[in-house]
Amino acid sequence: MMIDAILSPARVIQGFSDALAAAEAYAGATAPNPPVGCVVLDAAGETLAVAAHQRAGQAHAEAAALAACRERGAAARIDTLLVTLEPCNHHGRTPPCVEAILASPARTVWIAVRDPNLAVAGGGAARLEAAGLEVRFLSDLAHPEASDLVRRARRLIAPFALWAREGRPWLTIKQAINRQGDMIPPPGASTFTSETSLTLAHDLRRRADAIITGSGTVLADAPAFTVRRTPDPRPFARRLAILDRRRRTPGDYIAAAEGRGFRVSLHDALPSLVSELAADGVLEALVECGPTLLASVLETGLWDEHVVIRQAARAGDADHIERFARTADQA
Structure with missing residues (x-):
């Protein structure tokens, strides 16, 4: 035409x-x-x-x-x-x-x-x-x-x-890897990625209806999980779902997270959590966690997008960003 x-x-x-x-x-x-x-x-x-x-x-x-x-x-x-x-x-x-x-x-x-x-x-x-x-x-x-x-x-x-096709939320996994090939920040620091990569991480967090993490991450870092580097137009509370079979998450952390506007819940396993998030109207959840839980999530096949931030080989250079789709039609 x-x-x-x-x-x-x-x-x-x-x-x-x-x-x-x-x-x-x-x-x-x-x-x-x-x-x-x-x-x-x-x-x-x-x-x-x-x-x-x-x-x-x-x-x-x-x-x-x-x-x-x-x-x-x-x-x-x-x-x-x-x-x-x-x-x-x-x-x-x-x-x-x-x-x-x-x-x-x-x-x-x-x-x-x-x-x-x-x-x-x-x-x-x-x-x-x-x-x-x-x-x-x-x-x-x-x-x-x-x-x-x-x-x-x-x-x-x-x-x-x-959600319309399968009745489940989209799961995006965010992973940052340093020059040594692991996810551990240097002593006294909370991150090793560039300013641009940090903004990307907050963009991913902003678009998510829920954050999924593990009790190990909470105990190690007590992360805030708030959106800080980009405007957040969300009119309702974001879910913070913590995979915690042994219920190790401290009560004061939960109270502080609720004070930041999250709806906090503890869960035993990812499959049942995904079903609960779908029933709650969650369209997208962002997985932010340590290497053990991250590997477990990848093995489930429930994820849809894996965003990998690789620290630049030299200070001052741009980090390398890779996005992997679980299936070809999601690429």
Whole structure:
């Protein structure tokens, strides 16, 4: 399908980049909904609004962006929407986004990825097309950056997709390895990674609905597990799940963690913990623990992403970051 002469592939790419950035800012704050971003353009390709779904029960990204256009007196100029996820066509806590789009002058809707919920996948796009709108998919765009943006959009909703498909949370394992090949910081230090790697670690923590650790880590380091290097838009308490068969976790540590805003719970085994987290609406959990428990988690096959931070060989150099997916379709 040919692209409008005015709305060039480069403009579509920039619009999706902006929409993804808006959605990523709220990753971890929208459970049980996925994070979604939307950009609204006029016929000349000028941005009228950028919005994201911020939390469950609030306006979805498309409705929020269209409302912003109305508030700015630009509703009549609405022409194209670029959405990171297929607009919903079913009633939940908010009305369907398809209805908000159809109530606007929009003529074209670009979609990064289809809805992963098999019960509704394709329904939003089909209804828009049936109403006469042009629906296009980022994966069909002939631009060298399109595939990277599609992968970025898929990763953004990967926890939601897994929950919709298998009914369990996405588990991300974070592991930092020093130059000696182990995970132990030098005496008197709490870490050995670079500033950039520390920010990455806090980004991973921010997007997680729960932190999973072990009693050994608690006893050795008494980690705070708070998000400090990046804004944390989470409107509700984060879970702190401690694997502790022998119930060694000190009561004062639990009290202090609750004072930091966590909901703390002790557990005997990872499989039952994963089931409990799923029932609690957790979309993504971050595993932060020592080498023994980390190896055990890897052996279970319940993890989905393994982020490995390897300390740079020389001081001042950038650490080496590797991301491993458990299955090929998650890469």
